[in-house]
Amino acid sequence: MSSLLNDLDVSYTASDAAVVEILENAYKLLKSRFYDRAKVEFNKALDEDHDLATQVVLALYRQMESSGDVEGLLALGANVLNRDPGNVDLANLLGNAYRRQGNITQARNMYQHCLKHDPKFRNATYNLAAMLARVPLFDGSAISAIVEFENLENFKYPQCETEVIESLVEQFRPPEAEGEDKNDTPAKAEVLKDEAVEQIGEALSDLKVSGTEGAEAADEPHPLDLLEHIEVTMDPEHPDEHNTLLNLAFSCLDQEEGRTAQLIFDKLLERDPGNLDLICFRIITDALQEEVNSAEEQLNTFLKQHPNHRYANVNYGILLRRQRKVAQARTYFFIAYKLLERTKGEYEIAKVLEEAERHEENGAARKALELYEPILDELSEPARINRVAGMLQTFNRPRNAQRAYKLTLKLDRRNTDAMKGLKEIRDGYLKELDKALRADQMAKAAELMNYALEITPSNELLTRGIELFELMDNKSRVRELKELRESLGAKATHRQVQAKLLQAQDFEAKRNFKAAIKAYEEAIRIEPRREVYKHMVALCERIQRPDLAEKISEWFNQKEGERERERRAAKH
Template sequence: MSSLFNDLDVPYTASDTAVVEILENAYKLLKSRFYDRAKVEFNKALDEDHDLATQVVLALYRQMESSGDVEGLLALGVNVLNRDPGNVDLANLLGNAYRRQGNITQARNMYRHCLKHDPQFRNAAYNLAAMLARVPLFDGSAISAIAEFENLENFKYPEYETAVLENLVEQLRPPEAEEEDGRDTPAKEEPPKDETVEQIGEALSDLKGSGTEGAEEAGEPHPMGLLEHIEATMDPEDPDEYHALLNLAFSCLDKEEGRTAHLIFDKLLERDPENLDLTCFRILTDALQGETSSAEEQLNTFLKQHPNHRYANVNYGILLRRQRKTAQARTYFFIAHKLLERTKGEYNIATVLEEAERHEENEAARKALELYEPILDELNEPARINRVAGMLRTFNRPRNAQRAYKLTLKLDHRNTDAIKGLKEIRDGYLKELDKALRADQMAKAAELMNYALEITPSNELITRGIELFELTDNQRRVRELKELRDRLGAKATHRQVQAKLLQAQDFEAKRNYKAAIKAYEEAIRIEPRREVYKHMVALCERIQRPDLVEKISEWFNQKEGEYERQRREAKR
């Protein structure tokens, strides 16, 4: 009775004894991390009974996925796939293993290998899209994650308030005929129309006879008529007018009435040109009017500028799917899924920020942090990011606070609060590092040193780090730090030389040749560079001092030789 086959729930018969023994031995070697020897045994098993060995390998592979032994998975799987390239299940599992390892290129190759052999293999198709979107979902989880978006028939936008639309319709509906009582009903005075209203009226007239009769026969006014009514009866300064227009626009999107929606979004964007949601929805109206290629191009450009816009990602996916670009569509659906997870399903990030601010005002820092932290990369206000960093430090999470302060410095590289915060975090690391050294906790000390070096890799700190890693016999890290020290030193030297070079050129422009030659000389003493030497010689020739050229050349060659000797000695 084989314990391996029982664990994997793989049936076998008495005639399979030979291959069972080989697989048992291969499994023992695999568990002991003797990967090369395990490969040899698995190859023997495949030669003995290809079908049974493949069945065991797949079952074993799925079992190993949960263990996180990526190296073992790859050692096992690649070998088998080479012998059985049509095994798409295994190729997909290998793709997953490569993804977990961070090897995106190999993961992509494996998923494409699957789809080459079986274009309808759903797991690989969804895994590839999830990988491109940088979403850590696999197989069934990946498929179910974007099912909501794939099932959408219309574009995604806020739901309109039916009460607002019903009220507008009611206002336009003619009053019921009253019983004749002998009294004349005075004619209702028509409201004055401005030029915009007249244009809308003309547009409405054009629409009649081209698909609008159904709505009119049903007694419902056409959306263009509702727009005309809003324009004629409501004050543009009134918030209710904006609210009515927006709801009418969403109703038009719902009914795929692109022309009216187009007019409304254009009008709203004139008032609020920076509103990204309105811009996104305005682009959708082009798609509804048959200008699909234009809408695709506009949304693509929009997403390059605003990659985290949730509505745009979903709607771009829908637009691509309508054009049968299914693989691309799924990638954008996964991006939307990732973004919406950050905001707990909320499409408007401003709503999340408002809620977080309320928690801050109520001194509920933990609740505020729960909302802020997932969207930290999307924040663009240094003051807000610094507040988040402060909360993280309050809850003793210096590494996360460090990341937040660095995001601030990307937006404002001179932000004093972020610089001060990073210095305090670094000082905290060094204080803990000293404690760890006194307690002979070398591994912890090394970790803290790396954290401190991430913030400010000063020459003094690098030297201290080299000494620490030499004590822990981490020669790889020692080499890295020495190379870092050399790079930083070279940058500092380059800055000094450039400063002297600019100074010399400035003196030349002012015809202060003696000071210029002195500045060139100082630059060469810092580091003898040919470019500086050439500038110096050219100056001597311009001021007709050929006698100096020979002396300068001899002196420069001497300095260059000394510098090279020092470099060689430093490398020993």
């Protein structure tokens, strides 16, 4: 009996004894991480009995997926796939293994291999989309993650507040007075509608007949009439007017009444042109008016500028799906899934920030941090990011705080609070490093040194790092740090020379030739460069001092030779 095949629940008979023995030997080699030898044995088994060996390999593969032994998984599956290219299950599993390894190119190749042999293979289609969106979900988990988006019939936007629309409709309907001819009311309404048509042009011609008939049957006012009513009766400065307009726009989107929604969003964008949500919803109205290509192009451009906008990612996915670009749509659904996970399902990041600020004000820093940290990369205010970094320092998470301060410096290179925070973190690393050295904890000391060097690789710290890694006999790291020190030194020297060169040229422009020659001389003393030498000689010729040019040439050649000898000595 074979314990391996029994454990894997693979059926076999007594006549399979030879191949079973080969498979068990291959498995032992695999467990011992002799991957190349294991491949050879699995190939032998495949030659003996292709079907049985393939069953065992697939069963082993699934069993090993949770082990994290990516090399083992790849060794196990690659040869089998070469012999059985139509095995889409295995190709998909290999794609997953390559993804876990971080080999995106090979993962893409495997998923595309699956789809070449079976274009409807669900796992591969979803895995490929998840990979492109950089979402670490696989197979069933990937499929279920975006099912909510795939089931959406309409575009995504905030839900309309029904009570606001009901109130608006009630305000629009005139009260019925006693003795008044009830037939007058429809006539007046008809006049209003005619005026609206004249005012807005062909807006009504774009309406769907079915929607208009439904509204008339229910004796409901048309959205265009409601929009006109708001314009006539409500103060644009009053917050209720903005809220009513917004809800009417969402109601129009519900009814796929793109023209009226467009008019409302255009009006709102005149007041708030930088509102990203309004821009996104305005683009949707083009799609509802059958300007699909324009809407697709606009959303694509919008997402290049604002890749983290949640509504736009979902709506772009829906738009692509409506155009039967399903694979591309899923990628954007996965991006939306990832973004919404950060904000716990909230589409509007402003609301998350408001809640986090409330926690800050109430002294609940940990709760604030739970909201801030997932969206740290999306924050754009240096002061806020610095506050988050400070919280991370308070909770003794210097690595995360370091990352936050560096994000601040990307936005504001001279932010003093961020620089001060990084200095505190670096000093903390160095303090812990000294403790680790005293306790002879060399691995920990090396780790802390690397952390400190990430912040400020000063010449002094680099020298200390080189000494530490020389003690640990880490030659590759010593070489890296020496190269870094040399590179940083060269950059510093270049800056000094350029400063002197600019100073000399400024003196030349002011005809202060003596000061210019002195500045050129100082630049050459820092580092003898031909560029500076040529400027200096040209100046001597311009002021008709060939004797000085000759002396300068002799002196420069001497300096150049000295520097070359110093470089050679440093290499030895």
